[in-house]
Amino acid sequence: MVSDVLPCYLVCDVSFSMTDHIDEVNAGMREFRGVVHADRRAAAQIRLCVVVFAERSLVVQPLLPAIEPAEMIRPRQESGSDFGSAFTLLRNTIERDVKSLKAQRIRVRRPILFFVSDGRATDPAWPLALARLTAMASCPEMIAFGLGAVDQPALDRIGTSRVFLGRDGVRLGLALASSVARTVLRPDHV
Template identity: 85%
Template sequence: MVPDVLPCYLLCDVSFSMSDHIDEVNAGMREFRGVVHADRRAAAQIRLCVVAFAESPLVVRPLQPALDPSEIIRPRQESGSDFGSAFTLVRTVIERDVHALKEQRLRVRRPMLFFVSDGRPTDPAWPAALARLTATASCPEMIAFGLGAVDQPTLGRIGTSRVFLGRDGVRLGNALASSVARTVLRAEHV
C-alpha cells in the first residue's frame, strides 16, 4: 500500500504589526506537534513547511515530518507585509515539494496552506499572486488565521476554505489541528 502524505504549509506574517503575536504562533506550532504526536497515523502522514514573510519571504523550515523540531519564528523589524511575494514563493515551494513527494512514490493529498496574519498587506498587487497560487495543479486548501486587529475582508479572500480569528478565542494550535482533522487526525485528538 502506498503511504499517504499531507503537505501542510504555514505562511506567517512576521512584520512589525505582528510582533506582539509571534509567541502565540510559536505556541500554536508546539500545540499542533503535540496533537500530531498523539496520533501515530497523523505522525506518519503530516509534513510541515514554515515560510515567514514581511517585506520578503523566507523558508524557515523546509517540508519535513510535523514531529521534527521546528525553528522558532522570530519577528522582523520591517513594516511591510508583502503578501504577493509570499504567495509567489509558497506556490513555487508547494509545486517543488509535491513533485518530489510523487517521485518518492507517495500518494500526496491536497496540500493545506495556513496563512497567519493580521490581514494588512502593503503591496497592492497581492490578489494576482494569490490567483496564480490557487490556479495551479497543486492548489492548496486555503485557511486563514487572523491575529490582532485583523482586516477580516482580506483574510476572507485568502481563507477560501476557513477563516479563524484569534480574537474569538481560537488558538492557532487548535485551528491547525481541526483543519487537518477531516483528513488525518482522529476526532478525539482535536
C-alpha cells in the same frame, strides 16, 4: 514506508504589526506538534513547511515530518507585509515539494496552507499572486488565521476554506490541528 503524505504549509506574517503575536504563533506550533505526536496515523502522514514573510519571504523550515521540532518564528523589524511575495514563494515551493514526493512514489494529498496574519498587506498587487497560487494543479486548501486588528475582507479572500480569528478565542494550535485532522480523517480528500 509512508503510503501517502499531507503537505502542510504554515505561512506567518512576521512584520512589525505582528510582533505582539509571534509568541502565540510559536505556542500554536508546539501545540500542533503535540496533537500530531499523539496520533500515530497523523504523525506518519503529515509534513510541515514553515514560511515567514514581511518585506520579503523565506522558507525557514522545508517540508519535514510534523513531529520534528520546527524553527522558532522570530519577528522582523520590517514594516511591510508583502503577501504577493509569500504567495509566489509558496507556489514554487508547493510545486517543487509535490513533484519531489511523487518522484519518491508517495501519494500526495491536497496540500493545506495555513496563513497567519493580521491581514494588512502592503503590496496592492497581492491578489494576482494569490490567483496564480490557487490556479495551480496542486492548489492548496486555503485556511486563514487572523491575529490582532485584522483586515477581515483580506483574510476572507485568502481563507477560501476557513477563516479563524484569535479575537474570537480560537487558539492557533487547535485551529491548525482541527483543520489537519479533518483532512487526514476524510478519505475523499485524497
